[in-house]
Amino acid sequence: MTDRRAQIGLVGRQVSRRSMLAGAAVSVVAPAAATTLGAAPVAAAQGNGQGNPNDGETRRITMYAEVLPSGLVGYGLAPGKATVPGPILEIWEGDTLEIELVNNTDKRLSIHPHGVDYSVDSDGSPLNASFNEPGETRTYVWRTRAPVKAKGNIWIPGSAGYWHYHDHAMGGSHGTEGLRKGLYGALIVRRKGDILPDRQFTVVFNDMTINNKVAPDVPMLDCRLGERVEFVAIGHGNTFHTFHLHAHRWANNRTGMLEGPNDPSQVVDNRDLNPGDSFGFQVIAGEGVGPGVWMYHCHVQFHSDGGMAGIFLVRNEDGSLPDGAQAALDRYHQHDGGHPNGG
Numbered sequence: 001m002t003d004r005r006a007q008i009g010l011v012g013r014q015v016s017r018r019s020m021l022a023g024a025a026v027s028v029v030a031p032a033a034a035t036t037l038g039a040a041p042v043a044a045a046q047g048n049g050q051g052n053p054n055d056g057e058t059r060r061i062t063m064y065a066e067v068l069p070s071g072l073v074g075y076g077l078a079p080g081k082a083t084v085p086g087p088i089l090e091i092w093e094g095d096t097l098e099i100e101l102v103n104n105t106d107k108r109l110s111i112h113p114h115g116v117d118y119s120v121d122s123d124g125s126p127l128n129a130s131f132n133e134p135g136e137t138r139t140y141v142w143r144t145r146a147p148v149k150a151k152g153n154i155w156i157p158g159s160a161g162y163w164h165y166h167d168h169a170m171g172g173s174h175g176t177e178g179l180r181k182g183l184y185g186a187l188i189v190r191r192k193g194d195i196l197p198d199r200q201f202t203v204v205f206n207d208m209t210i211n212n213k214v215a216p217d218v219p220m221l222d223c224r225l226g227e228r229v230e231f232v233a234i235g236h237g238n239t240f241h242t243f244h245l246h247a248h249r250w251a252n253n254r255t256g257m258l259e260g261p262n263d264p265s266q267v268v269d270n271r272d273l274n275p276g277d278s279f280g281f282q283v284i285a286g287e288g289v290g291p292g293v294w295m296y297h298c299h300v301q302f303h304s305d306g307g308m309a310g311i312f313l314v315r316n317e318d319g320s321l322p323d324g325a326q327a328a329l330d331r332y333h334q335h336d337g338g339h340p341n342g343g
């Protein structure tokens with residue numbers, strides 16, 4: 001059975017594309033409509049079966065790697081629908097994901113995941129002869145598992161987390177060309193009970209770009225006051241970065257949320273985002289600060305000056321722009337992106 005329900009255009013931006021692979025419970029949580037502050041979040045109450053947490057489902061999708069008109073290369077869930085970043089892939093801990101990857105380019109490429117289990121033939125690396133030749137279709141299998149207690153009171157971690165996937169074969173042994181051109185995306189493995197968001201955004205710091213764009217062309221993350229917004233932040237390329245979001249904070253742990261008032265997790269609004277790193281978190285948009293045009297950017301100064309800055313637009317609850325927002329957006333569109341010395 002092909003379980004592929006790409007919900008395109010959640011907020012009308014490529015970064016919001018979401019592949020709903022996590023079953024019926026998730027499909028109800030992609031409302032296009034806004035919620036309000038204090039609205040009850042929808043919990044992922046049903047997961048991968050009711051008993052054994054590893055008793056998950058096998059989900060099958062087909063992905064297509066394609067050259068975009070811009071010359072970038074992306075993954076998509078249908079022919080002609082490739083994007084940079086690729087679609088968000090979501091599964092429940094315990095599930096197995098089978099990806100039939102169709103290579104519609106004239107170069108070899110692959111898909112290599114972080115955070116999940118796989119055999120060498122699903123590694124996605126030339127080292128293991130695990131890639132698609134030009135025009136070839138190949139299936140990759142990713143497995144996940146719940147945490148288990150081992151001898152000696154040691155916990156073997158589960159797979160739940162904010163992970164990512166990327167090419168590992170184009171332009172060399174490490175997929176350097178594929179990564180540079182946009183073959184990457186977010187992978188979310190959720191634990192039973194995790195709270196599901198209203199909106200999702202993938203933010204990839206890739207060399208001196210965000211999602212292969214620089215200001216003022218970095219994708220605007222558009223939402224309404226009170227929505228539960230999920231960020232997945234990923235680092236790629238050859239330099240270090242720090243991800244900063246204005247006026248919002250999150251916990252530096254698996255979910256980005258505190259489990260109670262005494263949860264000792266560090267609360268941050270800035271975090272290292274180096275090549276290969278990924279993390280995710282949820283915020284209630286505008287909570288405590290109100291709607292507004294809030295920046296997200298790399299906090300390495302010559303990177304932000306060079307255009308690694310975007311907008312997290314928190315609209316009023318009715319979708320209208322808050323006072324002053326248009327002027328701020330106009331200022332952003334005059335950003336001298338790509339000219340670190342001021343252009």
Ligand SMILES: [Cu+2]
Pocket residue numbers: 205240241242298299300303304308
């Ligand atoms: Cu940076």
